[in-house]
Amino acid sequence: MMTTKYCCPNCKTNRSRFNIIDQIAHAVRLDPQSGETIEQFESMEDAGPFHTTYNGPSRRIQCGSCGLIEDEHTFIKFGEK
Template identity: 65%
Template structure:
């Protein structure tokens, strides 16, 4: 977070944001009940379970509520600063 942010939606907020840390948990659920049948760690989920590879953080504009990847707010902040 060493670059300026700016909300691409409301275009006025440059100072108030919520950082949302994304933590994934690999699970296998029962398709009928939705109950968790099995929980895996990152390394033994098996060959049919892809590991999470999304962004580590998401950012929410504290003025309008838009939630996007951190890169979106950073790019808009760099180009409109």
Template identity: 60%
Template sequence: MSTPYLCPNCKTNRSRFNIIEQHVKSVKLNPQTGDLIEELEQASLDPFHVAYNGPQYKVQCGVCGLIEEELTFIKRAQLKQ
């Protein structure tokens, strides 16, 4: 997070952002009721459960509210230097 950001939507915000840290929780739900059946550990997922491989952080523009991956904000700042 020591890289400049620029919002790709409003194209003016370079300083006001919300950093959203994502914490993965793998679960198995009852298909009829939606109740939690089991909380799964990342190391012991069954063969039919794909492990999360998305970004650790997302960024929200503090001006327009856009939420995207951090790399999107970094790349926009690099293009407009």
């Protein structure tokens, strides 16, 4: 794990209590009527041309004091101040 200073942009005082949320995207195809998983793809190449690749953040941070959840870069920028 990388050493990075965080500060909550909402409560502006918390610099020590955070929840680190690692996001893992799973490409699936669902039945439109039941919502049941029809197919789960091992790689994005298998998903086909009409399935967009997930391009969101791989990590989000939650403030352990006020509960704000944001992109990790937001907490890092406030931690640099």
